[in-house]
Amino acid sequence: MRILGIDPGYAIVGFGILDYDGVNFTPIEYGAVLTEAGTPFPERLKCINEDIEFIFNKFKPDCMAIERLYFTSNQKTAIDVAQARGVTVLSAAKRNVPVYEYTPLQVKQAVVGYGKAEKKQVMEMTRSILRLANIPKPDDAADALAIAICHGHSFRFDMF
Secondary structure, three states, rough: OOEEEEEEOOOEEEEEEEEEEOOEEEEEEEEEEEEOOOOOOHHHHHHHHHHHHHHHHHOOEEEEEEEEEOOOHHHHHHHHHHHHHHHHHHHHHHHHOOOEEEEEHHHHHHHHHOOOOOHHHHHHHHHHHHOOOOOOOOOHHHHHHHHHHHHHHHHOOHOO
């Protein structure tokens, strides 16, 4: 199963692609889609869309795992991130690629085994699980890989 993990945002969208055989994860690619501050917001969404479309076309994931949004303070940021997230989800929907959502608590639980783990712990366990020499950069890419790992650990293959 090829999993595309997404850490949503509009300045930085982290992505990570993993193959998972039910036991082992194999990292395929990871990185971030970046948009420039000061660029009109519709243009930022277009950039995100084009780059995510490229990722889907190149890597052909079987499913997409994305962080469920949860904001308690800045409503403008929440709305903007939600719009960028929608562009990403649309790319999956256009290809009939199933989308699975996970909360930060679920990701921490799946990767570290503790739902209140610190970000640094999640990043180090992500590095370890994927047998990488270094913690993936930027942090958003590491987060996307953790979301993909969460899906691998949460998904039942007999349903696929």
